[in-house]
Structures are given as C-alpha cells and as structure tokens.
Amino acid sequence: MAITTLDGIVAGLGNAAQGLIINKASLSTQLAGGFTSLWRATGTPAQGAVPSTGAICTKALTGAMGFNNPSSGLSSYLARMMMLSSNNITDVQIHDRLAHMGGLSGTSTTAQTAAIDVSGSTNNLDLRRGDANYSDVQWWLEWYTATGSTAVTATITYTNADGVGSRTTTVSLASSMAASRMLPIVGSGGEFIRAISSITLSATTGTTGSFGVTATRALCGMSCPLANSSNISDWALLGFPRVHDDACLMMVMIPGSTTSGTLYGTSKLIQG
Amino acid sequence: MEVGTRVRVKEPFTQAFPDEYVISGRNDDIEGGPVYFLEGVESAFDAKYLEIL
Numbered sequence: 231m232a233i234t235t236l237d238g239i240v241a242g243l244g245n246a247a248q249g250l251i252i253n254k255a256s257l258s259t260q261l262a263g264g265f266t267s268l269w270r271a272t273g274t275p276a277q278g279a280v281p282s283t284g285a286i287c288t289k290a291l292t293g294a295m296g297f298n299n300p301s302s303g304l305s306s307y308l309a310r311m312m313m314l315s316s317n318n319i320t321d322v323q324i325h326d327r328l329a330h331m332g333g334l335s336g337t338s339t340t341a342q343t344a345a346i347d348v349s350g351s352t353n354n355l356d357l358r359r360g361d362a363n364y365s366d367v368q369w370w371l372e373w374y375t376a377t378g379s380t381a382v383t384a385t386i387t388y389t390n391a392d393g394v395g396s397r398t399t400t401v402s403l404a405s406s407m408a409a410s411r412m413l414p415i416v417g418s419g420g421e422f423i424r425a426i427s428s429i430t431l432s433a434t435t436g437t438t439g440s441f442g443v444t445a446t447r448a449l450c451g452m453s454c455p456l457a458n459s460s461n462i463s464d465w466a467l468l469g470f471p472r473v474h475d476d477a478c479l480m481m482v483m484i485p486g487s488t489t490s491g492t493l494y495g496t497s498k499l500i501q502g
Numbered sequence: 503m504e505v506g507t508r509v510r511v512k513e514p515f516t517q518a519f520p521d522e523y524v525i526s527g528r529n530d531d532i533e534g535g536p537v538y539f540l541e542g543v544e545s546a547f548d549a550k551y552l553e554i555l
Contacts, residue, residue: 385518
C-alpha cells in the first residue's frame with residue numbers, strides 16, 4: 231500500500247506519526263557554502279561512530295534517526311519538518327546514509343582500498359538507492375579527523391552504473407580539510423556510480439587524519455534563513471519523500487558560516 | 503627534482519592534469535614528503551607521479 235490521498239496524509243499525521251527529534255551541537259571549522267555531515271555532531275541523534283571497512287548502513291546504527299518500520303504492506307513518509315538553527319542562511323537536508331567506510335590516510339600516496347558498493351540488496355538497499363540507474367545515489371569523501379595543510383588531488387577509481395570498472399574521476403582536496411567536511415564525488419562526464427574501489431592521493435597532505443567514502447540518497451531539505459527562528463515545511467514542501475524500511479536517516483548541512491550552528495528540529499514520519 | 507624542471511603528470515592523474523608543467527616549489531619538511539608544486543596548479547604531487555621531460 232501507499233498513501234495516495236490527502237485524507238491518508240491527515241490520518242497519518244493525526245494518528246500514526248512517529249516523531250523524530252533533532253538536537254545537534256555546533257561543529258567548528260566548516261566552510262560556508264560547503265557540505266557538512268552531521269553524522270559526528272553530538273546530541274540527538276547520538277554521535278555516529280567512525281566507520282572502518284565498507285558497510286551498508288541501517289537505522290540500527292548509532293547516529294541514525296530512529297524509527298520503526300511499518301507493518302507489512304505499509305509505507306513510511308516524511309510529512310512534516312521543523313528546523314531552527316542558531317546560524318543564519320543554513321540549509322539542512324535529510325539523507326538516507328546508504329553505505330560508508332573510513333580510515334583513509336591523508337599521508338598515503340598509494341591506492342587506498344575503499345571497497346564500497348551499493349548494488350546489493352542487503353538491508354533493503356535495492357529500494358533505498360532509488361532509480362535502477364544509480365542516479366539517486368550521491369557519493370562523498372567525508373572527513374572524520376582533519377588532514378594536512380597541503381592541497382592535493384584524489385583520484386577515485388569506481389564502477390559505473392553499467393558495471394564498467396576501473397573508471398576514474400578526481401576530487402580536489404583543499405588544505406586542512408576539517409572533520410565533518412564532505413566533498414562530492416562526481417563520475418567522469420557526470421556518469422553515475424555504483425561502487426568505489428580505491429582512492430589515490432597525488433601527494434601527502436602532511437597529516438594522516440582520517441577520511442572515508444560515503445554514499446547517500448537525499449530525501450528532502452529545507453532552509454533556515456534566519457537564526458533562531460523556526461522554519462516549518464509540510465508534506466508538500468518536503469516532496470512527501472518515501473522512507474524505505476531500514477533507512478539510515480542522517481543530516482547533511484550547507485552552512486552559511488564556518489560553524490554548523492546548533493540545530494534543533496522535529497519531524498513527523500507517517501505510515502500508511 | 504629541482505625547481506624549474508619541466509615535468510608531465512603520470513597516471514592516475516594525467517586526465518586531470520594533461521599538460522606539461524614546471525616545478526615551482528618543493529617542500530621537504532612535511533610528513534610523507536617531499537611534495538612538489540607545479541606552476542598554475544593548486545595540488546601538490548609526490549615525485550612518483552611526476553615524469554621529467
């Protein structure tokens with residue numbers, strides 16, 4: 231089944247909504263207009279762990295927004311969201327964190343194994359990743375500990391949506407990439423990616439640090455243009471995104487300043 | 503390799519840096535270094551990814 235009528239939305243909001251609470255501490259050393267992962271921000275949901283080898287993420291992970299899967303045959307949706315940031319000009323997105331790995335070094339110049347693949351069906355991944363051509367999957371380099379002050383280039387070796395391996399693309403790493411910063415990985419010529427096998431840095435950044443590869447699917451987002459003012463999006467503004475069973479809900483922010491600011495919010499997940 | 507040396511960038515970075523470059527700087531005091539800087543390029547390179555022309 232699916233919710234296909236306004237009556238169904240009203241019934242879901244009134245009778246069967248699960249509340250998701252967001253209360254995150256601010257992260258420093260971010261980039262205005264860049265991407266910040268709130269996976270490691272403390273608060274609610276709790277701080278996520280730094281991953282090691284590649285793994286498929288689920289709602290059972292610490293760091294994910296917890297919810298209960300619906301009864302068999304029913305579907306889940308995000309139907310309302312309220313956000314309040316201590317910063318101006320903040321954009322917050324809810325993503326399903328599909329897979330992640332960590333432990334990459336900022337001083338190694340040999341190919342470092344990533345081994346992260348979203349083509350399987352474990353933990354409902356075949357539905358969670360969206361379109362069969364992998365166009366809904368976003369790939370990132372995500373920082374857990376700052377790397378060094380030397381700017382370098384990373385070559386990403388990947389398998390494209392058609393299953394062709396040993397494809398490469400590059401990402402420029404600015405100096406002193408801080409923890410929780412994210413850099414998008416885009417396939418060569420814009421092609422979609424289904425697996426990433428390795429990362430090679432053009433030179434040492436000067437500090438080992440720690441970073442990894444993360445795959446997400448964006449579900450919805452909202453802007454908080456004014457500090458300390460609540461902003462509300464209903465089901466229509468959110469796009470009524472489906473939340474597939476076992477989804478690992480996390481937040482990705484585009485901050486308007488060099489901190490992420492404290493973030494408070496609530497959301498309603500409805501099922502029907 | 504000295505500053506002023508003309509080089510080409512080796513795989514897997516050739517696609518992003520397909521031209522010939524001149525080494526504009528070198529840093530020996532860096533963990534895992536030295537690293538080399540190329541004129542007009544923001545990224546640093548390890549010696550093994552540079553080929554002297």
